[in-house]
Amino acid sequence: MNTHGLGDLAQTFLLQRRGAALKSEMARLNQELASGQVSDVKSVLAGNVSYLSDIEADMRTMSAYKIATTEAAQFADSAQNALNRMDTSAGTLSNALLTVSSIAVGPVLDQLSVDATHEFEAIVSALNTSSGGRSIFAGTATDTPATTNAGSILADLRAAIAGQTGVSNIADAVTQWFDDPAGFRNSAYTGSDNAIAPFQIAEDRQVSVDLKADQTVFRDLLKGAALAAIAADDTLGLSAAGQQEILEIAGSELIRAKDQLTATQGNLGSAQARIDAIATQNAARATALEFAKGALLQADPYETATQLEAVQFQLQSLYTVTARMSDLSLVNFVR
Known part of the structure; x- marks a missing residue:
């Protein structure tokens, strides 16, 4: 053998x-x-990796939606903060204008115009707010401010109403300049006519934050503050009684604009709530996918x-x- x-x-x-x-x-x-987790995925899945591929594709999609919801929330929060600043300015100024005494003299009225100029500047600053390098109130022109600076706007307004006399004529001229497309929108608004695209934050869910500085609510805010700011201009030749009447008109205009602003804040608040709700749903979906992948590849x-x-x-x-x-x-x- x-x-x-x-x-x-x-x-x-x-x-x-x-x-x-x-x-x-x-x-x-x-x-x-x-x-x-197992190291040999193909062996565990017997070569059928399509289900795992689908899970991983969904996980990448949810990751992209997480970024989108974060950006949308940041954008909406910045917009709401800007609206709050406008509301504060409008409230402070309207209260001051509507409570001025009927026997107020020139220096008091002049100081109100100075205060109005400061609040006008604050409103313009809020309208030029940006989030993540994108202008909020300029529509699709996110790379530019929504308006020119406050000084330029008031200068353009003064030039437009030059020669006007009398309280009603002056007030009407200011209103016309802010409402006429050839006025504020042409010389002061530097944004786009088109609204910014909605945020895609889920497969079939979008949230729109459509806020532009040329919208009526913002033009009315600026109109009221600007009317009060120019009331003390010597070129208008107003008496103390005329100044006071202009200031009262401006205060009433701000009250009406503030009501519109409150509605705008409410609409934006609803959008913020939708963003938060969808973000929560997306997070739950992402967690479920992670569990599914873990269960598929889990090692005993x-x-x-x-x-x-x-x-x-x-x-x-x-x-x-x-x-x-x-x-x-x-x-x-x-x-």
């Missing part, structure tokens, strides 16, 4: 190969035990630990056999 054995060199190579295989297997099992910790223990035992046994073989010699064999 013929017997075939392995030479010493062949045995050495065989032991080294087996040792490398066991080390690789132990590294894989250690990784699975630490991460909780008990089975993995058992396999790891078996591999460690095999490796220790291999080292023991290798050590004993290295001690073999002819002298020991014939002893």
Whole structure:
């Protein structure tokens, strides 16, 4: 009977190969035990990775929607803060204008016009608010301010009403300039005629934040503040009684504009609530996808630990056999 054995060199190579295989297997099992997921995805899914691909595609989509909802929330929050600043300016100024005493003299009335100029500047500053480098009240022209500066607007207004006399004529001229497309919109509004595109924050959900500085509510705010700001102009030649009447008209105009502003704030608040609600839904969907992927690729910790223990035992046994073989010699064999 013929017997075939392995030479010493062949045995050495065989032991080294087996040792490398066991080390690789132990590294894989250690990784699975630490991460909780299998390392050989194709083997676990039997080559059918389409379901996993769909899950990962949905996860990437949800990640994109998370960015979109964050941007939308930031944009809407910045817009609401700007509206709040306008509301504060309009409220402060209208209260001052409508409570002025009927016996107020020139310096008091002049100071009200100075205060009105400051509040006008505050409203213009709020209209030129930006969020993330994008102008909020300029429509699609997000790379430019919504209006020129307050000083330029008042200068253009003064030029437009030059030569007007009498309270009603002056008030009508101011109203016409702010309402006429050839007036405020042409010389002061620097934004676009088109509204900014809605934010796509879910597969079939959009939220619009359509706010432009040339909309009626904002023009009326500016109109009331500007009318009060120019009341003290010497070129208008108004008496103290005329100034007071102009200031009262401006105060009433601001009250009406403030009511419109409150409605605008409410509409924007509803949009903010929708953004928050959809963001919550998106987060829940993203979490569900993560669980689904985890369940699909989850490694059984008990089975993995058992396999790891078996591999460690095999490796220790291999080292023991290798050590004993290295001690073999002819002298020991014939002893």
